[in-house]
Structures are given as structure tokens and as C-alpha cells.
Amino acid sequence: MTVAADDVMTEEAVHARTWLCEHGLPTGREEDWRYTPVTEVRRHLDALPEAPPRQREVTRDDIDRLAGQHGPVRIVHVDGVHVPALSTDALPTGLWFGTTHNLSARVRLQLTTPAGDPPDGFEALNRSASQDVLYLLVADDADLREPVHVVHVSTGASVSHPRLVVDVGVGGRIHLVESHVSLDGGGFTNASTTVRLSARSHADVHRVQEQATDAVHVGRLELHHDAGAHASVTALSRGGAISRLTTVALLREPEASCTVTALLAPGIGARHDDAVTVDHLASRCTSDLTVRSVVPERARVTSSGHAIVRPDTVATVAHQRTDSLVLHPTGQADSRPWLEIFADDVRANHGSATGRLDDDALFYLRSRGIPRAEARDVLVGAFARTLVERIDPPSLRDQIAGWFGPEGTA
Amino acid sequence: MTDIVQELVERTYEFGFHSDIDTELAPRGLNEDVVRLISAKKDEPEWLLEWRLAAYRHWTTLEPPAWQNVHHPPIDFQDMHYWAAPKPKGPAPASLDEVDPEIRATFDKLGISLAEQERLSGVAVDAIIDSVSVATTFKATLAEAGVIFCSFSEAVREHPELVRRYLGSVVPPRDNFYAALNSAVFSDGSFCFVPAGVRCPMELSTYFRMNAAETGQFERTLIVAEEGATVSYLEGCTAPMRDENQLHAAVVEIVALDDSDVKYSTVQNWYPGDENGVGGIFNFVTKRGRCGHRAKISWTQVETGSAITWKYPSVILQGDDSVGEFYSVAVTTGRQQADTGTKMIHIGKNSRSTIVSKGISAGRAQQTYRGLVKVLRSATGARNHTQCDSLLIGSECGAHTFPYIEVKNDSAQVEHEASTSKISDDQLFYCRQRGLGEEDATSMIVNGFCREVFDELPMEYAVEAHALMRLSLEGAVG
Amino acid sequence: MLRIRDLHASIDGKEILTGLDLDLPAGEVHAVMGPNGAGKSTLSNVLAGRDGYEVRGTATLDGTDLLALEAEDRATAGLFLAFQYPMELPGVGNAYFLRTSLNAIRRAHGLDEVSATDFLSVAREHLTALDMDPAFLSRSVNEGFSGGEKKRNEILQMSMLQPRLAILDETDSGLDIDALRIVARGIERLRGPDRSMLVITHYPRLLELVRPDRIHVLDGGRIVRSGGPELANELEADGYVGVTDRIPA
Ligand SMILES: Nc1ncnc2c1ncn2[C@@H]1O[C@H](COP(=O)(O)OP(=O)(O)OP(=O)(O)O)[C@@H](O)[C@H]1O
């Protein structure tokens, strides 16, 4: 390969920028964005400056406090720029790490596959504006069970475009914990993560969004599956005045599978929009989507699931389940569980339920002397628990359980 | 199974005959003069002409909607006739016996001979051929109960104050492209008024049938149930075979005042086009009802026809404790496309809605369920349950489910369940082991799949629906 | 009556029946026993004409080549299979299903169809004889039935359809004591000089109630041993390992 890394990047960035000039950012009239307050998002974006590299000093303690400590390997990205001083030096065998600025020949090979058109304006913006892309490569058959923790920090009122690309080799395995946190409020994060799964590989991705309550977060998680690859995604979203997460799994080859679990717990008055698309492009692929949202006062949560089964595929299984718990009369929950099916050898279903806490259960707890507020917390914790219990590593499980009060894991 | 699919794709349209009745056509195209012509032909009052013209002017500012999951070449709205009426041979018939024998024969072929209907089934039939109501039966019995059931034109003449009060009150002329078009050029349709406290003494039935080539059909149906009234209304549709696509853009409005109960059942069997997708009806319909306190509107539809169907019978649950229901079976075969579903808008407290949708897609057909359940902040205690199942027959068809659920009240309970699968080989084998041929087995399983919806149909229609389903799947089943 | 020679069946390239021979004369009841996964249900399915198997060998019913017939034609020729796992048919009424089945078989034999009323009165008799609640008739086929109820429903169908050859695939599994007697009674009622039955079971208890003329042991896709009713006791005592030359895994 003679293509220089910078040229490749430039090519992708240039292409994205050209595309962006032509198509612009979403307006909210697009079906995919109808539930996102796009106008507000764009207002924030226009009002804020692009983040200067390492706008503020961030310490190790800050990271521990904001994102927790979830594994031996930690890689820190501050305002979209890699900070070696805060990151682990030693990597386990089978894991390779690099950034835009120190790409090795091995990575170049992976990157010369030209990226197609960006799927939407935010992704185009991320591709064209991200300054320091993080690359994680997992060697063939490498079995990395210990979590790799990637932390993206937004330091304050500026725009950053963190970008992470993970490539898992044939039969390889990675456990990734990706945290998005804020040091100070008011930031705008436009994040993008791509995980490429080679044949028979396995990725366990926990994506935690715990930014400031006045932050705006737009994120995209894209998974590309080769034959027999499996991804297990857990998206945990709490922060942000506005948060939009798009998850797209492309099951491109036979026997690929994915499970996507999302737990949405926005703060008071926040808007969270979670959109998951699973595209079954080959035969014998399976997917399972579970979303639970807890909707407090004046918050609005939208959960969209879209399963697509392409023509000429066989033996597809696609499940979706969405449950929304509305905690206050001013909370709103929308769901849009879609099935788009072009083949007959399919078992697909979706279920969705929206409601408030069960009055009988609440009464039962209160009749046992538990005060109303606490009883509520217990029940909300119970609603979230089925999902929380599956979180791994335990340190992260405890952290998320903490969202639902001390009873969260009771 | 491959043979089945093959035959299914090749099924022919049984109702494809064409009656030879002289038709009177308006010139091709649409402009204010055509609107005036239609209004003049029908001797309409000035206010209605103005109403039409306002709708027409608004329509000219609109673009045809493009969000549906259906594909067809653009429709040239200037290349169609907007008026066609059968020319009476001699003076108007004084009784049923004097109705044009050709028209009678048409009904006979459809299996709804008026005489038969009148004598045997006790169903009041308001038959429409290409827009003009030709015969209405049972007026006397209905009049006794105070029920008005007549053609829309007659209602405009005889009960202008009722028409004026309710027309456009549920589907405003500006509602959407096709509703605006319909409002401008609607030719005829049915009008039904059930006064307060009256239980309509019989099922009301209308058969629509398109006849002339290249005529769009734009019926307008208005049903008003006053406080405490009850009525069940049936609508059946067939259209002859044609190579060109015919446009059908009807509007149905239901006004259900407090404590009333309206049941609206449709069996739609318009010509679906041939196996290559040539011809067939474009069925773009706006159907909507509004419920007062404790009122109930129930839509039941069996949709087997049309090249393209686009309709979402909806209920605005405005009153407290109001009830909306939607029961639907849609069958698409060959190259049919259907994008259908419902909207339930919960405004009143404790309003409840139920949606049961069963879709069967075969051949190279594409079918979409599209539904909106919206609970507004005011709708404390609202409930919705949606069940939405699709059955696929053959590997070249598609079934899509696009629900939207929007809940703005925390006390609401909204549940949605959906499934998509093919007919189970195990079920087929079980039936065949008991001696049923593949055709019978498939038909039996499909009918079972639709049972919940068929159970909602009035008796006469349930039988017809079963037969229609068999016919539609003929070949699928043999 | 039923004659099977060198029957092989495979599915997805895996051979399950490996050259099976069996003779079931008219008027006799034979039991088939064998370890889990031996191929008993496969034998039933192959005889009843389920799609998806690659089949070699011969199987004739009264000289008719069964393997050449479609599933429904085997049924009208008099073959009835009581399924190990009866299917649920949502929305299809039990009575309607059974009447359609009965009439399909009658039609094939040039007989008149049975009217709905005649059917109901006959069905009621059978229900009473089998101690079943008439409400079963108005429910959807097997939908929401308990495991035992499904099995009883199979027996009801069998007794209404009066097959020449009935294959009962573990119809006794999951039955309570009373239901087991009912099933046995159903079998006894059907026993006759020109009917045969193949009863697949894991439990000697049923065989005590229905004395079979012969017992066959199916293992590895073949009949590995046949004997009189006493073979059941031997099996009970020594297990399949003792009775066949099977080498324990
Ligand atoms: N569709 C299939 N694909 C692959 N293997 C199959 C299939 N169907 C059956 N088998 C295998 O064939 C073997 C025989 O199965 P069968 O159901 O006939 O056993 P059985 O004797 O009825 O067992 P049981 O006593 O548990 O009912 C088993 O190993 C089973 O797993």
C-alpha cells in the first residue's frame, strides 16, 4: 500500500464535506428525524464554537469521577482529541490502538476501503470535522475479555466530534465500554462509532451517555457484520437536554446476529430519541432489540425500532420489544416499532407497551410501610433492573444501577 | 408451495364484466368549469357550489402525497373524466321493477339483485353505479323510524340543512390532497341520518361499482348518528376489468354524537389489475369518524381488491368514554400494493380503542400497515390495544408494519403487538394429514388467521368475506 | 395391511431411518418403543407424507404405494397420525376442522358429505364416549389446549375419522390417569378385524391397558428387536441397553 494515511483521511473527510454541502443537516422533515428536535439541535450547533484541541486540562481523577474505572485499558479522548497522558500505555496482546496521527501500515490496509456516502448530515459532519479519530484493531482470534474503556470528555461549551473505529479480526472478541461525559455543561457532542466485525467475531459494546444535563448529544453507532459475527450492544443514556442515538446494525452475511438493549433515563425536561435499525441482508441472521425508557417530568422519549428483512433471505428471526414507563403527567413517550419485510421465511415480531407505574404495586409497597417516593424508586428500579442486571463489567452495572437510586440493584 | 404461488399470481378477476349502459361523460380534465358543470348537473344550491369551488382552489395548491409505501406512475389529473352518469332510458323508474334491466343484470352478476335483497335479506340497499344512485329501497320502513337513507344528491335536495351542518365537519375539504379533490368534484354517494334515540331497524347497505372507462369515482358518504342512535352500515365495492387505471377517491365522514353507536363495514373488491400489474383501481380514500361522549365507532374492512389501496379509517375520540375500533383484513396478491391502517386520536377521558389488523401478502404484492395511536394530554385513562399480524405466502411478496405511538398522558395504557411470518409448514401438514388438500388447508388456515376480524362483520358479509378470501387466494390454495 | 421394507429417510443430509422393515397385519395392534431420538416420530412423519425428507425403500398400505401419495391422499386412503405435538390452528373452529376433514375423506370414497347437524350429533356421541367437554368443539383447534387436552383431541379425531391404519405417536405422554384410560378405551373401540394400529409409546402402562399383539424396538433408525407383549416387561427391567445389543454411550 502506498496510500498515505493522511490522504485516506482527507479523502473520506473531503467526500463527507462535499456531501454535507450538497445535502446539509437533517431538517426534521425526514422520517428518520421526525421525533428529534432538529431545529433546536441545529441552533445549539450554530451558537457554539468548534472546540480548540484540549480546551481544558482534564485529570485522571476527573475521568474516574465522571466515567468510572471499567477495565485495565483506558483510552481518553478530550474534545475529540486523544490524550496519551490520560490513557493506558500497555495494551494486551491482540489489541492495537492508533489515531489519525500515528496510523501504521496495518491500519492503512483497513482504511483504504473507501467509505460510501454518509447516511445523514450529522455523520457527514463528524467524518469531515473529527480531528483525531481513534482506531482499535483486534487481531484474528484474539480473545479480549477484559473491557477496553474509551472515554470521550466534552470539556465545556463547544462542539466536538469524537470518532472511534473498531475492527475485530476473524474469530476475535472485544468487550468495549464507551463513555461520553462532560467536564462542564453546555457542550455539543456529535459522536460516531463504527464497529466492523469480521467473520465469527464477537463484540460486546456498552455505550454510556452521561453528559451534562444541558448538553446536546447526537450519536451514531454503526455495526457491520460479516458471516457468523455477533454483536451485543447495550446503550445507556441519561445525560443531555437533547440526546439522539442512532444505532444501525448491518447483518451483511449469513448467520450474523445482534442483540441491542437500550435503557433511556433522561432527566427532567429532556428529549431523548433512540433509533435502532437492524438490516437483515443475508440468510439465517437474527436480531433482538429491547428498549426500556423511564420518562420523568416534562421529558419526552422516543424509541424507534426498524427491522428490515431483505429479499431472497431465509430463516430470519427478528424480535423487538419496547416498554416505556411514564413517571409524571407531563412526560411523553412515543414508540415506532417498525417491521419491513421482503422475504417470507421470517419470524418477526414486535411488542410495545406504554404506561405509568402500576397503582396496585405502589399500594402494596406503601401498605408495607414504604413511603410513596421510595416505593416509586423501588418500582422504577425494578423496571430497569432486568436490563441493568445484564450489564457487564460489574463496576458499570453498579454505576448504572445508581441512576435508579440506592434500591436500583436491590 | 411454488405451484400455489404461481397460480395465485395468475388468479383472474371474477367480477370483470362490463355493462353496456350509455354513459354521459363530462369533458376530460378538471377546472372551475367542470366543477360548475357537476354542480349544475346536480342542481345544487349556491352554497354547495361555493364549497366545491373553495375546495378546488385549495386543491390546486397541493401536491399529491408521496409518503405512502406504494409505487405508481404519476397520475395525470387533467386526463380523466370527473363526471359520468348512466343515461336513463326514458323517464325515471317509478319502482324497482322499472330499473334499467342492464343495471339490474349488473347487480345480479354481483350477486346483489335488488329484488333478492329486498325480498330475502331485509337489507336496505342504496345502489350506486358510477356515481349516481339508481335505486333506493326500503325507504318507507326507514322513514317510519325517522331514518334518512338516500343518495347524497337527494339529501342535498331534501335535507340541505343537515348536509350543510355536517358536510366537511369531520374531513374538512382542506384535509389532504384527495379529500380536497373529492370535495371539489364528488358526484354522489350516500347520506344517512339516524335521529336521536333511534336504533336503525335494519342494516344499511350500499354497493359501489365503477363502470365507465377512465372515470374517477368520487363518492361522498356522510353518516350522522344523533344522541343515542345506533346504525350498522355496509359498503361493498366491485369494479369491472379495465386496462387503464381508474382512480377512486372517496370520502366517508361519520358523526357519532353522544351515546351513539356506528358500525361501518366494507368489503372492497375493486379490480386489482392483471398479473402484470396492468389496470386496476387506485383506491385513495379518506375515512374518518368523530365520537362524542360515550359514543362508539367501529370500522371493519375486508380489502381484497384494487391495484393500489391507500386508506386509514380513523376515529377522533373526542368524547369522554368514547370507543373506537378498527378491524381489518387486507389481502394483496399479484402485483397489488396496499398501504392501509388507522389512526386513533384520543382526546376524551377514558377513551378506548382497539386495532386488529390482519394482512396477507402473496405473489409479488407489497402490503403496509400504517397506524397512529395518539393520546393527547387531555385523555386521562385512555387505553389502546393493537394487534397487527402479517402472513406471507411466497417469497417474492412483502409485508411491512409501520406503527406510530405517541402518548402524552401518563395514565394512558397503550399496547402494541405485531408479528410477521409465513404460513407454517407444520400447520399445513397437520391439515393435510387429516385429508385436506393444500388449497383447502391454506384457505382454512388463512380464514382462521382472519377470524377475529370476520367475527366483526354482519352475518351476510361474513359469508361473503369467507368466499372472497377463498377467491382471492384461489391458486394459493390449489 | 402395512408393509415396510428397507425404509431409509434422511433430513438435511442426516440419515435417521436406516433400513427399517415392519409388517403390521390387519386387525392387529403393534407397539413401537425405543430411546429418545431413535426415529419413531420420523417414521410416523415419513409414513404420513410430511415434506422435507429424502426417502428410499417401500411402504404399502393394502398394496397401495404410500410413498407415492400426497399427505392428504394418504389420509383419505385411511392413514391417521395422532401427532406427538398436535398443531394449534388459531381461528379455525375444532368442529369445522373435523367436519371438513371427515367430508374430504368421505368425498374421496364417493360418499355424501355429512351435514352440519348430523355431524354435530355424531361428534357429541364420540365426545361423551371419550368423556370430553362438548365445549371443545367450539374452540379453535388445539389453541390454548393443555398438553393432555391436545392428545384427547387427537383421539377424538381418530374415533370420528375411523381410519384403517392409525399411528399414535406418544399419545399417552402427558396424560393423567383418567385420560390414559380414555385413550386406551378410544384405541379399544377402534380395534377391529380390518383396522390396524401402530402405538408409539415410552410407557408399559398403556400397553397393559391395550394389549398389543407385538412390540417392536426401534433404535438407530431400524427395528432391532420384535416380540410378544412380554417384551415390554423385559424392557422395563433391563432397559434398551439390555434388550438390544446397543452399546451404552
Ligand atoms: N429436521 C431435522 N433436522 C435434523 N435432525 C432431525 C430433524 N428431525 C429429527 N431429527 C433428528 O432425528 C432423530 C430422530 O428424531 P425423532 O423425532 O424421530 O425421534 P423419536 O424417536 O421420535 O424421539 P422421542 O422419543 O424423543 O420422541 C433425532 O436425533 C432428531 O434430533
Ligand SMILES: [Mg+2]
Ligand atoms: Mg418422537
